[in-house]
Amino acid sequence: MIPDSNSYFSVPHHFNVYLTSWDANQALPTDDELRDMQSVGLKLLTEVKSLEANCLLQLRNLDNDAKAVVDFLKLQSRKVDLVLQHVLEKEVQDGELFKGDQFGGSGISIISSRPLVVNEHVKTHIYLHTELVALLCLCQIQSCTPVSTDDATETAYWRCELEFSQILEDDIEQLVKASLNVQQKMLKKRKQNIDKQRS
Incomplete structure (x- = not known):
């Protein structure tokens, strides 16, 4: 929807x-x-991003002392995202x-x-x-x-x-x-x- x-x-x-x-004769996918x-790389990136979002959401509820930990984890998650994006870009792309x-x-x-x-x-x-x-x-x-x-x-x-x-x-x-x-x-x-x- x-x-x-x-x-x-x-x-x-x-x-x-x-x-x-x-194909116009084919129904749209569920x-x-x-x-x-999705390719393996795309599935992996989606899963990692979902896990990151849930984890950071829980960490936001911690007190101010946890800010440094949250910032560090954001940096780590960005590094993982960059690596996964690089892997995705190396995949053979489907389409024009x-x-x-x-x-x-x-x-x-x-x-x-x-x-x-x-x-x-x-x-x-x-x-x-x-x-x-x-x-x-x-x-x-x-x-x-x-x-x-x-x-x-x-x-x-x-x-x-x-x-x-x-x-x-x-x-x-x-x-x-x-x-x-x-x-x-x-x-x-x-x-x-x-x-x-x-x-």
Whole structure:
């Protein structure tokens, strides 16, 4: 079940996406079938992230003296995430590579050198390298709009909007957290730029 598509905001961000056409005669996978479709590396990353989240949640309830321990564990978990992401990136990728330019809890936006088939379902691997997020889901192509450029000699390209049609709840949570993190970084950068201009 996909939550209301208007309930999440999207943030601009560059990332890799691999798309594979989904047979229109085949039903969309259930949550369990989607989990079975994940590679070993993806399953491992998902499991580790889930364990980390539960552990850090329990540690937050400890007193202030535990802050150093929590910070140390966060550092350790980040190291594990980086190693797992590196392993994932070395796996043979299924599908055609596209560049993503926006994401959120409801869907993604990608750049394509050709228009994609609107309403088609695609198996989608999303890799947000800087946010240490990797996931597999099913998306439906909602629209493909040609992007005009100032340079007439430049090849035309399309911005395609993809909406999640089957995605695990944990993965939506990961994307929402990542989008908030990206937004926070953008606001911090903007504030630094304003401070520089003032000084």
